[in-house]
């Protein structure tokens with residue numbers, strides 16, 4: 105029998121044919137979403153949709169916020185919107201680090217400086233420098249895998265763990281942990297009543313438990329995603345808390361994926377910047393990290409993962425070997441320009457510039473904290489983290505909409521990070537100072553008017 109064609113061209117289309125090239129039914133006009141639905145019958149392939157992707161709910165959180173902002177702007181074209189929403193950096197990359205980037209780019213234009221593909225794990229110089237400058241030599245350069253950022257690394261780690269791994273996440277948490285888990289097939293369907301995916305262990309983190317999970321109530325999982333300083337709660341786990349987490353993982357034979365993307369915001373001496381500051385973590389933890397928030401590299405793209413040599417799967421295979429295999433297959437090395445910028449970040453001048461950038465954002469965080477505290481809210485985070493987490497009560501999507509309507513300020517509803525975020529709002533300190541001051545003034549005015557109404 106002849107194999108069916110992989111794709112049937114429009115001209116060859118016959119509606120009565122096989123699964124390949126079967127027509128979709130045109131939706132009645134009233135049911136049509138504005139942009140995506142075609143006006144006429146269209147072709148489909150014979151490929152079944154990935155059932156795991158079909159399990160995902162709505163879109164990814166941040167584009168959804170963007171859509172709502174755009175819809176508001178379309179209805180109010182004159183509105184001057186201030187974004188304290190998506191945690192994207194806003195301040196220019198400082199001069200020494202920019203020089204590293206431009207010199208990296210210029211070298212590519214010379215015969216002696218040109219380089220093409222590099223090692224998938226990153227240049228030896230950058231791996232060495234990350235190990236020595238950021239980890240004080242407590243990890244080896246060969247344990248550092250340089251990448252294009254923490255988000256991509258989380259999905260590559262999920263590819264290492266595979267579809268049968270069970271995972272635990274803080275609730276609320278950065279949505280990528282849950283969504284990649286669903287995509288990989290590690291979960292069941294969503295339980296609509298709980299707004300939680302079956303098969304994921306959600307660890308509630310809220311004001312009542314100091315934003316650290318009660319581990320005595322957490323079931324064993326293979327993988328524990330843990331982010332500190334946390335997005336969205338702004339909580340930075342103490343040494344005692346991380347020691348408890350490491351002991352829990354070791355007792356259960358679990359692997360912690362420690363997301364330290366906000367580590368440079370830590371200024372409190374009692375708060376570790378790396379999970380590897382905790383004895384025993386080398387046998388149970390991986391750390392993902394990134395220059396995105398350190399140095400305004402959200403668009404440049406540069407991150408790294410530390411996989412200690414000691415960390416092994418149940419059959420004794422070093423996790424590092426499998427991660428290396430996935431990196432070598434699914435990734436072709438970080439941009440050589442970005443890596444040149446990364447080296448500059450780790451020079452003493454670069455480190456000083458990063459310190460000033462972080463001071464700036466922490467200054468914004470203090471303004472937002474003071475404003476929301478002054479308005480009578482319980483306010484968390486914003487000290488060792490760029491996120492301010494405000495207990496507003498009620499539906500966080502409704503609070504988001506009310507603030508957008510009344511103050512034209514974009515925030516992020518806590519529920520967007522998981523059901524445990526309901527009743528909270530995240531404000532981001534990644535904004536120009538004047539915008540933060542203006543947002544603070546607008547929020548004050550809005551809540552003052554509300555108080556008068558009440």
Ligand SMILES: Cc1ncc(COP(=O)(O)O)c(C=O)c1O
Nearest residue numbers: 253254255278335365394396407
């Ligand atoms: C907790 C957390 N991890 C990782 C990332 C992504 O970092 P990158 O830009 O390196 O992909 C973010 C971005 O906002 C984040 O909040």
